[in-house]
Amino acid sequence: MSAARKPQSPARKSSPWTRYAIAAVVVAALAGGGYWYYRQRGAEAEASAYRTAKVQRGDIRVAISATGALAAISTVDVGSQISGQVLEVLVDYNDQVKKGQVIAKIDPSTYQTQIEQGSAQINSARASLATAEATLRNAELDYQRKSTLVGQQLVARSDADLARAARDQARAQVASAQAQIHQQIASTQTTRLNLERTVIRSPVDGVVLTRSVEPGQTVAASLQSPVLFQIAEDLKKMEIVLAIDEADIGQVKAGQGVSFTVDSFPDRQFRGKVQQVRLSATNTSNVITYPVVVSVDNADQILLPGMTANAEIEVSRRDDVLRVSNAALRYKPADDDPAAAQGPGGPGGPGGMRGGGMADDLPRVVEPLRLDATQRAAFDAALVEMKQRSAARQAAAPANGGGSPLFGGGRGPGGGGGGVVMMRSGGNANAMMGAMRQRMQERFNQQFGAFRASLNPQQQARWDSEVSALLNARRAPLYKLVAGKPQVSLVRVGASDGSWTEVSGDVREGDEVIVGSGRNGK
Known part of the structure; x- marks a missing residue:
């Protein structure tokens, strides 16, 4: 026997209002999505209109760039105050010297001869003084005698006046002889000073930068003192003179930090400090600049005089x-x-x-x-x-x-x-x-x-x-x-x-x- 079948229930029909509601929701969602999409695109387009x-x-570090040359803080030109032939040169380039050390000698024979001549002239002047003093003593005695006789009316008054004049002349001769002695002594002392100047000594402790004299060379010091040596006093302390434009000089003050490089050590930064802002302006092709002195510590002495420094002065820093x-x-x-x-x-x-x-x-x-x-x-x-x-x-x-x-x-x-x-x-x-x-x-x-x-x-x-x-x-x-x-x-x-x-x-x-x-x- 076959199983009995259950009767099927009739299918439910959906309400038209439900379909209308679903369609409305879908349309609203699509419209909202489209609005959001186009709004986003518009915002992105507007934002992309700008960088x-x-x-x-x-x-922020504000710096002024400038260039300058390294130099010793104190460089002394050593010359000769006298003329003569150079006998010896005792130092060479880069030699370390001490204050008072003999660095050159000039032939002293001319001045030694002049000293001997001066000594002889002094002796001659002293002999003239002795003669004048003897004449003065005789004139004094003659005047005293005639003055006494005039009082006794034994000689004429004119004779007494002549004796007095002779006495005064003798006194003047003594004074002239004494002055001649002083003059000769002074002249001889000048020659002695020139003799001492034939030995040229270093005025400072330092290092010889240049030497412009050779043994046997004749030095002529008639118009100006010739420079024989140039000595840097201390290369452990150096300076840079920077030319700063007038537009920037108002920002530069003493004590500001300076960083610089030199071509010999391009990968190394050196430090310095503004030491002085000088007031002496320089006009070069209508460009006004002011010299600014920067002090540099050169303890290891790797910086040399004359090197070109590319410097930056830090005038302001905001952290x-x-x-x-x-x-x-x-x-x-x-x-x-x-x-x-x-x-x-x-x-x-x-x-x-x-x-x-x-x-x-x-x-x-x-x-x-x-x-x-x-x-x-x-x-x-x-x-x-x-x-x-x-x-x-x-x-x-x-x-x-x-x-x-x-x-x-x-x-x-x-x-x-x-x-x-x-x-x-x-x-x-x-x-x-x-x-x-x-x-x-x-x-x-x-x-x-x-x-x-x-x-x-x-x-x-x-x-x-x-x-x-x-x-x-x-x-x-x-x-x-x-x-x-x-x-x-x-x-x-x-x-x-x-x-x-x-x-x-x-x-x-x-x-x-x-x-x-x-x-x-x-």
């Missing part, structure tokens, strides 16, 4: 600061670029700019000061007061961007839109900016006066220097790329090494900044 670089932390590529500060958007609508002069005008104020930079300034608890409390109180006053000024003048361009907050350069206009103008606007900076300096001194008074002299010097740099810093627009959109900020510009520039304000490490446009390969 960007990241804001980094790093060091661990925010920096951007110089291309980011040079970037200017084209008129049809969306970024132009935010920059100075664009549809958004200066008011579109955002900038960070000094309040953002001051904590960084005080970090190296190592404040104690009392100083930290004074600083925090002054900083809070400054922020409150800045906020009050912005609230009081929202329409015209009344924030300070120096203290921050608002839409302008650190706070007010007007600051941008002044920075971009000339003449009178620059004067207005200078006056504004002066007012800000006075206000700043009032707000942080108590804090500054709590610092020691070294801390005060560092604080004053950093604050002055912030107040007088140049402002520049920087275009950041935020969520694929260009956004302009006004930042303070600090030291630059030609490739990187220090910045502060409305900028953070890792921000993407625009360095060029991808449109048309710009």
Whole structure:
């Protein structure tokens, strides 16, 4: 028997509303996906329209390049004060010499003969003196006798007058003979000095750089002293005289570090220090330069006089600061670029700019000061007061961007839109900016006066220097790329090494900044 079959249930029919709902969900998903896809493509296309670089932390070293020649600190030209034939030369090139050491001899026979002649003339003058003294004694006695006889009216008064005149003449002869002796002694002493000068000695301890005399050579010192030797006093200490352009000389100060290389040791860096900035300018083809003396330690004496030094004077160094590529500060958007609508002069005008104020930079300034608890409390109180006053000024003048361009907050350069206009103008606007900076300096001194008074002299010097740099810093627009959109900020510009520039304000490490446009390969 076959098994009995179960009766089949009739198939369920789906509702048309269910199909409509499923279709609607699918269409919505496709539309949403398409919207998201095209939006992403648009954002990527807009972002790819710009070339960007990241804001980094790093060091900035500002240096001035110059060349100069190495030389000994003290080089002595040894010459001859007398004329004569050179008998001996006792030193040669590179010889070490001591002060007072005999280095050459000139024939002394001429001066020895002159001394003998002078001695004979002195003896002759002394004999003349003895004769004059004898004549004087006789004249004295004759005058005494005739004076007595005149009183007795035994001789005429004229005879007594003649005796007195003879006495006076005898006295003059004695004085002349004595003067002749002194003259001959002095002349002989001069000849003795010249005799001593026939032996040439080193005036200093040092090394012989040059020797320009040979035995048998005749030295003529009639017009000027001929240079026979050149002696460097100490080659363990040397110097470089660099010619610095007038555009850079204002940055050079005594004590700054100098690094240099020489062609003989191209892989080795040598160090020096600025010793002196000389005021004697040199004009070469209308190019004004100033000599800068750099002291160099040459303890191992591998540096030689005359070597050409390729030097760099480190005039500024900023460690661990925010920096951007110089291309980011040079970037200017084209008129049809969306970024132009935010920059100075664009549809958004200066008011579109955002900038960070000094309040953002001051904590960084005080970090190296190592404040104690009392100083930290004074600083925090002054900083809070400054922020409150800045906020009050912005609230009081929202329409015209009344924030300070120096203290921050608002839409302008650190706070007010007007600051941008002044920075971009000339003449009178620059004067207005200078006056504004002066007012800000006075206000700043009032707000942080108590804090500054709590610092020691070294801390005060560092604080004053950093604050002055912030107040007088140049402002520049920087275009950041935020969520694929260009956004302009006004930042303070600090030291630059030609490739990187220090910045502060409305900028953070890792921000993407625009360095060029991808449109048309710009």
